[in-house]
Each structure stands twice: as C-alpha cells, then as structure tokens.
Amino acid sequence: MYTGRGDLSAEGGPPLDEQAVALRAQRGDTEAFGLLVRAHEEAAFRAAYLIVRDADEAKDVAQEAFVRAYRSLGRFQAGRPFRPWLLRIVTNQAINNRRSAKRRTAAGERLERESSGITASPEADVVAGEQAARIWEAMAGLSADDQRLLYLRYFLDASEAEAAEAIGRPVGTVKSRSHRALKRLRAIIEERYPDLANAFGGRLAAEAER
Amino acid sequence: MSEIEVERMETWLRSAGRAFAYPETPSLASGVLARLAEREAEGPVAALRERLAAPALRLAAAGVAAAAVVFTVSLAVPQSREALADFFGLSHVRVEVGPVLGPEPPVLAPENYARLTTLEEAQARVDFPIALPRDEDGPMLPDAVFLRDEGSTAPAVILVYDDEDFDLTQSRTGFFGKGGPPEVFEEVEVGGRPAIWIEEGGHVAWFTDATGRLTVEARRLVERATLLWEGGLELTFRLETSLSQAEAIALAESVR
Numbered sequence: 001m002y003t004g005r006g007d008l009s010a011e012g013g014p015p016l017d018e019q020a021v022a023l024r025a026q027r028g029d030t031e032a033f034g035l036l037v038r039a040h041e042e043a044a045f046r047a048a049y050l051i052v053r054d055a056d057e058a059k060d061v062a063q064e065a066f067v068r069a070y071r072s073l074g075r076f077q078a079g080r081p082f083r084p085w086l087l088r089i090v091t092n093q094a095i096n097n098r099r100s101a102k103r104r105t106a107a108g109e110r111l112e113r114e115s116s117g118i119t120a121s122p123e124a125d126v127v128a129g130e131q132a133a134r135i136w137e138a139m140a141g142l143s144a145d146d147q148r149l150l151y152l153r154y155f156l157d158a159s160e161a162e163a164a165e166a167i168g169r170p171v172g173t174v175k176s177r178s179h180r181a182l183k184r185l186r187a188i189i190e191e192r193y194p195d196l197a198n199a200f201g202g203r204l205a206a207e208a209e210r
Numbered sequence: 211m212s213e214i215e216v217e218r219m220e221t222w223l224r225s226a227g228r229a230f231a232y233p234e235t236p237s238l239a240s241g242v243l244a245r246l247a248e249r250e251a252e253g254p255v256a257a258l259r260e261r262l263a264a265p266a267l268r269l270a271a272a273g274v275a276a277a278a279v280v281f282t283v284s285l286a287v288p289q290s291r292e293a294l295a296d297f298f299g300l301s302h303v304r305v306e307v308g309p310v311l312g313p314e315p316p317v318l319a320p321e322n323y324a325r326l327t328t329l330e331e332a333q334a335r336v337d338f339p340i341a342l343p344r345d346e347d348g349p350m351l352p353d354a355v356f357l358r359d360e361g362s363t364a365p366a367v368i369l370v371y372d373d374e375d376f377d378l379t380q381s382r383t384g385f386f387g388k389g390g391p392p393e394v395f396e397e398v399e400v401g402g403r404p405a406i407w408i409e410e411g412g413h414v415a416w417f418t419d420a421t422g423r424l425t426v427e428a429r430r431l432v433e434r435a436t437l438l439w440e441g442g443l444e445l446t447f448r449l450e451t452s453l454s455q456a457e458a459i460a461l462a463e464s465v466r
Contacts, residue, residue, distance in 0.1 A: 030246060034239045041238040055233040059241075066242040067249065072353060072372040089353065096351045128229035135226045145330055154220065155227035168328050168355070182219050183211050200222055 022082055026073045037066050040083055044090045050151040051094035061097050065090040084165035095144045134196055141188040146181035153178055300404055302384025302446040303438045307392040310414045315429045320368045323428035324356035332357045332367045338443050340367050341380060344464040363419035376451035383420050384446045385438060389413025400462045405439035407455050437462055
C-alpha cells in the first residue's frame with residue numbers, strides 16, 4: 001500500500017534525518033534538496049495528478065512546486081514535517097494550473113484522454129479500480145478546496161494533523177470541513193452517479209448485515 | 211449525515227484511494243534541479259517577468275512606464291509631508307521624508323505580525339472581496355496567506371508570492387511610511403489613479419488604524435521597493451517587490 005512517506009537515503013545508504021537534510025537544503029545545498037525531491041516526488045506527483053488529471057501536467061506541476069518549495073525554504077519551519085508543507089505548495093500550484101487548463105481545454109476531453117492511459121495498480125482489483133476512477137470523476141464536481149482536502153485525507157493518506165498543516169488550518173477545522181465536503185460529495189453522487197450511489201448503498205447494506 | 215455514515219463514507223473513500231490507478235511516478239529530481247539552475251541564471255523575478263510578457267500586461271506596463279515619466283515628482287523638500295497623501299490623492303496612505311528616530315526596526319516577515327491562514331478563511335473574516343493579481347491564465351493563487359485581524363486595529367490580508375518575489379497587502383485602514391532621501395518617493399499611477407512608489411533601499415513602515423493612528427507592533431524596515439495605491443471599496447493596497455516600477459505597476463493593474 002502506498003503511504004506517501006518516502007525514505008531519505010543517499011544512493012542506497014542508510015536513511016537520513018529529514019530535518020538535517022532540510023536544514024542543509026535551506027543553506028543552499030541543492031544536493032540535499034535533491035534528496036528531499038526523491039523522497040517526496042511520489043506524493044507530490046500523485047497530489048498534482050489528482051487535481052490536474054493529466055500525467056504530463058502533473059509532472060510539470062510537481063516539478064514547479066519543488067522549485068517553489070526550494071525558493072521558499074526560508075519559510076519552512078525547522079522541526080515541522082516537510083511533506084504537509086510541500087503538499088500545500090503542490091496543491092496550490094495544481095489548482096492554479098487547473099484553472100488555467102479549464103480555459104484552454106474542455107474538462108471532458110481531458111478526462112477521456114487520461115482514462116485511456118491509466119493502468120490499474122497491481123493490488124487493485126479491476127472493479128474497485130474502475131469504481132475508484134468513477135469516484136474521482138465525481139469528486140471533480142466539488143470545489144477546489146473540498147477536493148484538496150478529500151484527496152489529502154483519503155487518497156494520500158494524510159492524517160488530520162498533516163492535512164491541517166497542508167491547508168494551514170486547525171485540526172478541528174479539518175474535521176468540520178471534511179464532514180461538509182463528504183456531505184456535498186454524497187449529494188453529487190446521489191444526483192449524478194447512480195451506479196456509485198448503488199455501490200455505496202450495497203456496501204452499507206453488506207456492512208449492516210455483518 | 212450521521213457519524214456512522216461519515217465513518218462509512220470515509221472507509222469507502224480510503225478504499226477507493228488505495229485502489230486508484232495512478233500513472234507511474236516519473237523521476238522529478240533532475241528536472242527540478244535543472245529548473246533551479248535555469249532560474250538561478252535568470253534571476254529571482256524572471257518567472258514573473260515572463261508572465262508579465264503576456265500581451266495585455268506588456269501593453270499596460272508600457273503605458274504605465276510612459277505615464278510614470280510624466281507624473282514622477284521628486285520631493286525636493288526634505289521636511290515633514292503630512293499632507294503628502296492629500297497631494298497624491300491617497301486618503302489612507304501617508305509618507306514622510308526624513309530620518310527615522312530611535313533604533314532601526316527589524317525586517318519582519320508576515321508571520322511576525324499576522325497569522326498564517328488560507329485564502330478561504332481570510333475571505334470569511336474580512337468584509338471586502340480579496341483581490342488577486344492576474345496573469346494571462348487568470349487569478350494567481352498565493353503561496354501563503356496571512357490575516358492580521360484578531361486584536362488588531364488595522365486588519366489586513368497579506369498574500370505572499372514566493373517565487374515571483376512579491377507580497378501584496380490589502381486593508382481597509384492604511385499605511386504610513388517614513389524614510390529618505392526624498393527622491394525615493396515618486397508619484398505614479400495605477401490604472402489612472404494616483405499611487406506612490408517607494409524605491410528599494412529601506413523605509414520604515416507602519417500600519418495605521420481606522421483613525422489614521424500608527425500601530426506600533428508591526429513597525430518594520432522594508433528593504434524592497436513598495437507600491438501603494440487605492441482601489442474601490444476604500445481598499446488600500448501595498449505591494450512589496452523586487453520588480454521594476456513598470457512591472458510592479460502592471461502587476462498592480464492586474465489586481466482585481
């Protein structure tokens with residue numbers, strides 16, 4: 001299972017202390033920053049992809065976000081985890097890009113192109129994978145802030161504390177906003193995605209039986 | 211939704227997240243380092259300059275640059291200019307030429323005088339629509355948003371754009387700046403309205419409250435150039451940046 005927490009090690013060496021590496025990067029050590037990039041590139045790419053919905057654009061967004069992160073390292077507070085801070089920059093960049101893309105490309109064209117290029121991950125069964133893609137499609141109907149929060153919490157496995165750090169809000173706010181976002185997602189699914197509503201309903205029924 | 215329904219939906223979404231088929235993650239490090247090297251060679255504000263090269267903004271910048279030549283005024287009298295704002299037509303901005311008394315204040319980052327928040331929360335806390343700068347792709351989202359409100363007599367929203375190297379503050383109250391020599395202050399225009407440009411090199415800035423009194427806790431040294439102007443709804447804008455004057459004005463004119 002993907003956890004999104006990369007290991008920091010130099011060329012197969014022992015794991016490095018992230019704080020120490022971040023400190024070196026803050027002092028302008030680009031090699032140290034390269035280690036941070038390698039450790040978090042998967043989380044960054046996936047966060048970007050969930051929002052922009054295009055692999056090439058997600059790569060561009062993630063790279064640009066790392067550049068911004070490097071230039072903003074002076075603002076990064078020592079002792080805090082790097083990942084949520086990075087995810088804030090990535091998701092901001094991705095939301096900016098998506099707004100631009102909406103002006104250039106119809107969202108439907110993008111979805112169609114993307115869905116043809118995806119292969120299921122080995123651990124995902126086909127039905128679940130298809131359903132996951134449909135849920136992702138339904139989530140596109142939410143606001144950018146709602147999407148960001150739900151992707152962080154449920155697709156990128158961010159804890160409430162990490163999500164709070166990533167969106168710059170207290171944990172209590174993350175809880176209340178998640179609750180509202182879930183409610184809105186459910187309304188979207190019930191209105192526009194009857195197949196998902198049925199699947200979710202069936203799941204509820206199965207759980208109730210257990 | 212009941213708590214049980216929320217929990218079940220969370221479980222369902224986590225399951226979907228695990229099953230979701232992401233494209234293979236490409237290697238990013240070499241591309242990132244190449245971009246850093248490229249930007250380093252171009253300079254800190256290259257990215258924004260590139261964005262300002264968009265046709266609409268380029269025209270605006272050219273027009274403003276010409277206007278700036280016409281309207282630039284050297285303040286030849288190094289004396290207290292309390293009425294300067296009226297002269298410039300800015301009701302919530304005052305600048306004063308001359309040395310600052312007392313010890314030089316520190317250069318403060320927004321986190322020293324405002325609270326980190328999100329654009330959404332900041333918008334919910336202020337009674338004016340937060341304006342954003344725009345480029346050819348539309349509104350530019352900030353890298354960080356700070357809100358200066360709780361317990362403050364000078365509420366303000368500060369948008370930080372790290373990569374483009376500018377901070378944009380908007381407030382219903384205002385600002386006071388003091389420094390010299392007088393040539394650092396210029397009268398310019400933003401969208402045909404009076405504005406003040408303060409050259410880089412150091413002036414001291416204060417927030418002012420609704421009555422125009424200076425607030426002491428955020429007194430700070432500003433090293434970057436600063437553009438001050440007023441918009442609708444009695445809003446005052448303050449742009450601190452390393453951009454040139456024409457570029458800063460073009461950026462200011464995109465704010466809405």
